[in-house]
Structure formats: C-alpha cells, structure tokens
Amino acid sequence: SAKNNGKNSYRFYTSDLNEKMLEKLEMENNLRHAVERNEFMVYYQPKVHMHTGRITGVEALIRWKHPTKGMIPPSRFIPIAEETKMIIPIGEWVLRNACRQIKSWEELGYPAMTVSVNLSVIQIQQPDFLEKIKSILKETGIKPSCLELEITENTIMKDFEFTNNILNALKKLGIRISLDDFGKGYSSLNYLKQLEIDVLKIDKAFVDDITENDHQQAIVKAVIDMAHSMNITVVAEGVETWEQFKFLKSLNCDKVQGYLFSKPLPVMEMEEMMREKKKIC
Numbered sequence: 001s002a003k004n005n006g007k008n009s010y011r012f013y014t015s016d017l018n019e020k021m022l023e024k025l026e027m028e029n030n031l032r033h034a035v036e037r038n039e040f041m042v043y044y045q046p047k048v049h050m051h052t053g054r055i056t057g058v059e060a061l062i063r064w065k066h067p068t069k070g071m072i073p074p075s076r077f078i079p080i081a082e083e084t085k086m087i088i089p090i091g092e093w094v095l096r097n098a099c100r101q102i103k104s105w106e107e108l109g110y111p112a113m114t115v116s117v118n119l120s121v122i123q124i125q126q127p128d129f130l131e132k133i134k135s136i137l138k139e140t141g142i143k144p145s146c147l148e149l150e151i152t153e154n155t156i157m158k159d160f161e162f163t164n165n166i167l168n169a170l171k172k173l174g175i176r177i178s179l180d181d182f183g184k185g186y187s188s189l190n191y192l193k194q195l196e197i198d199v200l201k202i203d204k205a206f207v208d209d210i211t212e213n214d215h216q217q218a219i220v221k222a223v224i225d226m227a228h229s230m231n232i233t234v235v236a237e238g239v240e241t242w243e244q245f246k247f248l249k250s251l252n253c254d255k256v257q258g259y260l261f262s263k264p265l266p267v268m269e270m271e272e273m274m275r276e277k278k279k280i281c
C-alpha cells in the first residue's frame with residue numbers, strides 16, 4: 001500500500017487521485033454520450049393496491065444499457081450524474097419519457113394510473129425547474145394528477161424551506177408528491193406535518209425484517225397511522241414475501257411495490273401485465 005512505500009507515498013496518492021478523477025471523467029463522458037446515443041431506457045415497476053389487488057400505478061426507473069459494459073444499475077451512475085450535473089438532462093429525459101408513456105397508455109385505453117418519477121435534488125435546485133415541468137406537461141398534454149414525483153427525505157432536508165416551496169408549487173399544478181425512502185435517512189415524523197405530500201414510501205430496510213423485529217413493527221405501525229391521520233397514502237417498498245405482505249396488510253398499509261409481484265419491467269412487458277387486468281392478490 002501507499003503508506004508502506006515511505007517517500008514514494010506522495011506519488012502513489014497522486015496517481016490514486018488521478019485514477020479516480022480519470023474514472024469520473026470517463027463516466028461523465030460516457031453519460032454525455034449515453035444521452036446522445038439513446039442508451040437509456042425507462043423500466044416500470046407496478047404498485048399494487050393491497051385491498052383491491054390491482055395495479056394502481058407504476059414507478060419509472062432508469063436503466064442504462066452500455067454498448068460494451070452491459071446494464072449499469074442506477075446506484076452506480078446516478079451519484080456521478082448528480083456530481084457532474086449530468087442528472088439535469090438525464091432527469092429531464094426520464095420525465096419527458098414517462099409523461100409520453102402516460103399519454104400513450106391513455107390513448108391505448110389502459111386504465112388510468114399514476115406514473116411516478118424520481119427527482120434528484122440537483123434538478124429541483126435549477127432555477128428553471130418549475131418552468132421545465134410546466135412545459136413538459138403542456139407538450140405531452142397529460143393530466144397532471146397522473147404524474148407523481150418522488151423525492152427523498154435527504155432532498156427535503158438539504159433545504160427544507162426551499163424544497164417545501166417547490167413542492168407546494170408542484171401541488172398547485174395538480175401533480176402528486178411522494179416521499180421516497182422514508183426511514184432510510186433523517187426520518188422525523190415532525191416535519192411530515194409541514195409537508196403537503198400525497199404518498200409516503202416506507203423504505204425496503206424497514207420491510208426486510210418487519211416480520212421478525214418488534215421494534216420495526218412498532219415504528220412502521222406508528223408511521224402508517226400517522227400518515228393516515230394526515231390523509232397520506234402509504235406504499236411499502238421492496239416487498240418480497242407473502243409474510244411481509246400479510247403483515248403490512250394487517251397494519252393497514254395501502255399499497256405495495258416489490259419483487260413479490262414484479263421486478264421493474266420494460267414497457268412491452270409492463271403492458272402485458274396491465275392487459276391481464278386480473279387481481280394480483
């Protein structure tokens with residue numbers, strides 16, 4: 001390692017740094033090309049209503065099909081896209097794509113459902129963010145109530161007042177707001193009261209051991225009850241087993257999203273699933 005090399009360590013550290021910078025530069029370059037070359041795709045994962053057993057919405061999740069490296073998961077490129085601000089054109093691309101999809105499903109006669117899109121804090125911070133949203137709504141001609149925007153607690157906590165103002169402006173446009181990854185980060189129930197959100201998504205980490213951990217159960221129950229008292233719909237993320245499903249149902253959770261029902265799917269497969277129109281649970 002660099003430390004054991006005595007006076008050579010400076011050089012080692014420098015080349016380490018250079019390597020990191022090069023890697024980042026390469027990724028940034030790749031991301032730029034990915035937009036131009038249409039290497040991104042949007043997959044959709046269904047959200048299922050626990051009581052009716054039907055699909056009530058889908059979440060749009062970006063996928064990157066790199067020509068030589070294959071599928072690169074968002075966890076690997078979203079952080080770099082944020083750091084390099086490439087998330088601005090990429091996020092706009094996802095949003096436009098999802099809104100066109102809403103229109104297309106409406107025209108094809110699929111039952112109305114909400115499509116949710118993840119937003120990065122970097123996007124929200126752009127001065128023309130609201131204008132962009134408005135122009136995408138106008139250009140695609142969708143009902144704003146069909147669009148749901150997902151933001152994480154961390155995004156909100158970066159600048160609570162600022163973000164809350166943006167969220168209120170989005171709500172005025174008729175867009176639904178979802179609080180993503182709840183319980184993963186800062187998690188305070190206090191600020192929930194000050195936020196005008198429609199949906200709260202309980203993070204997978206809570207769902208994972210919900211059938212075994214009494215402490216987690218108590219927290220999830222409190223979160224669901226509190227959300228309901230504020231007219232907020234609760235979605236559980238990352239539900240993989242029937243045990244988790246049954247447990248969440250007993251706690252009055254409203255909707256579930258997870259591999260139990262489906263992984264995120266390409267459009268054609270998602271449409272196939274929607275056409276089946278059957279009760280899933």
Ligand code: C2E
Pocket residue numbers: 045060061062073074075078091094118119120150180181237238239240257258259260264
């Ligand atoms: P997220 O918004 O919390 O999305 C849910 C993630 O959990 C997705 O991972 C989904 O595939 C995964 N998931 C759903 N059900 C299960 C399950 O039962 N088991 C397991 N193990 N995983 C499940 P994915 O698609 O890899 O996305 C990861 C994260 O990347 C997302 O977390 C979101 O934060 C971010 N992301 C994805 N697409 C976009 C995008 O278009 N824009 C931005 N800004 N972020 C995005």
Ligand code: MG
Pocket residue numbers: 059118150180
């Ligand atoms: Mg999400």
Ligand code: MG
Pocket residue numbers: 180181201203237
């Ligand atoms: Mg999440």
Ligand code: MG
Pocket residue numbers: 181
């Ligand atoms: Mg997540």
